[in-house]
Amino acid sequence: MGKKPPLYESVDWPHFIIQSMADGVITVDGKLRITDLNRAGEKLTGYSREEALGRFCGDILKSSLCGRECPMKMAMNHGEAVSREVVLQNRLGQKIEIMIAASALRDDQDNLWGGVETFRDIGPFKLLEKEGRYLVEIFAHDLKTPVVAVAGLLNRLRQGKMGELTQEQTAYIATIYQEMQRLEKLITSFLDFARLDLHIITPTLGAIQVEKECREVVDRFQALAEAKGIGLQMEFPQAGLVLQADPLLFQRALGNLLENALKYSPPQGNVVLAVDDKGAEVQFALKDQGPGIAPQDLPHLFELLYRGKSAAQEKSGLGLGLAIVKRIIDAHGGRLWVESQEGRGATFFFTLPKLTVS
Numbered sequence: 001m002g003k004k005p006p007l008y009e010s011v012d013w014p015h016f017i018i019q020s021m022a023d024g025v026i027t028v029d030g031k032l033r034i035t036d037l038n039r040a041g042e043k044l045t046g047y048s049r050e051e052a053l054g055r056f057c058g059d060i061l062k063s064s065l066c067g068r069e070c071p072m073k074m075a076m077n078h079g080e081a082v083s084r085e086v087v088l089q090n091r092l093g094q095k096i097e098i099m100i101a102a103s104a105l106r107d108d109q110d111n112l113w114g115g116v117e118t119f120r121d122i123g124p125f126k127l128l129e130k131e132g133r134y135l136v137e138i139f140a141h142d143l144k145t146p147v148v149a150v151a152g153l154l155n156r157l158r159q160g161k162m163g164e165l166t167q168e169q170t171a172y173i174a175t176i177y178q179e180m181q182r183l184e185k186l187i188t189s190f191l192d193f194a195r196l197d198l199h200i201i202t203p204t205l206g207a208i209q210v211e212k213e214c215r216e217v218v219d220r221f222q223a224l225a226e227a228k229g230i231g232l233q234m235e236f237p238q239a240g241l242v243l244q245a246d247p248l249l250f251q252r253a254l255g256n257l258l259e260n261a262l263k264y265s266p267p268q269g270n271v272v273l274a275v276d277d278k279g280a281e282v283q284f285a286l287k288d289q290g291p292g293i294a295p296q297d298l299p300h301l302f303e304l305l306y307r308g309k310s311a312a313q314e315k316s317g318l319g320l321g322l323a324i325v326k327r328i329i330d331a332h333g334g335r336l337w338v339e340s341q342e343g344r345g346a347t348f349f350f351t352l353p354k355l356t357v358s
Contacts, residue, residue, distance in 0.1 A: 021118075024098075027105070028072060029114040032057045044098070044121060046091025061117070062089045063100065071102040072115045079104055085122065097123045129198060136194045144187050151180040189320040192252075193304065196327035203246035203331050210241040210275060210282055217254045218273065221262060229267040235274040243282050243354045245332055250352070253328040256321040257286045257348050264290030264346075280354060281334070287347040293340040301338055302326035325350070 015036065018025045024041035028034055037045070037052040037060070045052070047060050058066040063086040065071060071082040081103045088096045102117040154177040156162065158170070165173065195201040218232055225232045254273075261271045269289040276283045293301065304323045329336040329350050340346035 022120075024119040025116065026052075026057065026061055026119075027114060027116045028057050030076070030112055032070075032072065032115075034060060035114065041119070044088065044090065044096065044119065057117075061119070063087065063098070071100050072117050075102040076104045076112060076115045079106075088119070096121055097126055132194070133198050133200060136191060136198065136200065139187070139191060139194075144184070144191065147180060147184050147187060151177065151184060154180060186320070189324060193320055193324050193327065196324065196331065201249075203249055203328075205244050205246060205332075207242050208245050208247050208250060210243060211236050213247060213250055214254065214273060214275065214284075217251050217258060220255065221258050224259075224262055225271070228262065228265070230262055230265050231270040233270060233272045235272065237275065237277050239277070241275065241277060241282050241354070243352050245352050249328045249331070253325045253350070254284065254286075256325050257350075260321055261286050261288035261290070261346075261348070264288055266290070278351065281351045282354060283349060283351045285347055285349050287345065289345045292342040292344050293338065293346050294342055298338060298340065302336065 018027070018036055019038045021038055022040055024044045025036070025038040026034060026041050027036040034052045034055055034057055037047070037049045039049075042048055042052075045060050045062075052060045057072055058070070063071075065084060065086050069084075071084050071086075075082045081101060083099065083101045086098060086100055088098045090096060098119045099122050100117055100119045102115060104115050105113045107113060154173055157165065157173050158177060192201070214234065214236075218234060222232060258271070258273070265271055265288045271289075272285075272287045274285045274287070276285070302322050302325070304320070326336055329352070332352050334350055334352040336348075336350040338346055338348050
């Protein structure tokens with residue numbers, strides 16, 4: 001190899017990297033005195049690097065946690081990285097919402113040398129989130145309300161409230177009514193996903209009886225299963241299980257998975273719901289006998305609006321159901337995954353924590 005250019009020998013690479021970062025970066029010694037502040041940090045705090053050097057971190061990075069739960073101090077004391085959303089007051093007295101991530105600086109012998117903290121302005125992201133919430137509420141009122149109203153008027157026509165209809169008129173109105181119901185369901189699913197994604201809907205946790213909740217969900221889909229000639233089977237442990245969950249969101253997640261299983265299962269097939277006690281959590285497995293899922297589709301199955309090319313994706317729909325399930329399980333601190341082979345059906349698994357007894 002040729003000789004390295006002089007640049008590699010003369011540049012103070014740690015300082016060069018810190019100064020080049022887009023996020024604000026501040027480093028301190030073991031006594032929380034500032035040893036470096038980069039250009040992005042200067043812009044956010046309003047202090048120059050020369051003004052900051054040697055001063056206490058709290059004098060420059062004036063956050064809402066200084067003095068109480070200082071992230072830098074916590075990281076240095078406990079040895080674990082600390083992330084927080086805080087409000088920074090800059091030199092001009094302006095308040096800026098920032099995300100802070102603090103870590104301890106230790107050498108190979110685990111000696112503490114100080115700490116480093118990165119911070120970025122999250123105000124624009126908060127504004128986007130606020131606008132997203134506003135748009136969701138607009139959709140909820142201005143889009144769903146007229147659809148529900150039209151469906152109600154069509155139903156009155158179907159019932160003959162406006163006079164007797166011909167056979168052809170009845171068939172046309174029935175088709176329109178069916179499509180309006182599909183549109184209403186799509187809008188509701190989209191709004192539910194958006195509300196979960198923006199944390200407008202959050203779980204109201206409580207103790208729920210697993211078998212009771214599961215049977216209520218299965219009973220709702222029994223007629224659909226019988227119409228398709230599909231058998232519904234349930235397997236529960238002998239001991240009754242109790243877990244921490246929002247009953248409405250739990251039933252929504254399980255219902256979406258059960259509807260999905262029935263949608264792709266062939267006539268005369270079977271769908272099995274198996275519940276297992278896994279110690280600190282309860283595992284649910286919903287197995288169908290459908291066409292299965294292609295390997296390339298598996299990693300993306302729970303993404304919003306993802307449409308794979310496997311046989312299991314040929315049915316109509318926008319993939320909102322599984323994306324909603326993912327948001328619900330994540331909000332409960334559970335896990336969700338799928339196992340499948342093409343031509344041999346699919347099994348959807350999810351776990352939820354048991355009821356914690358204090």
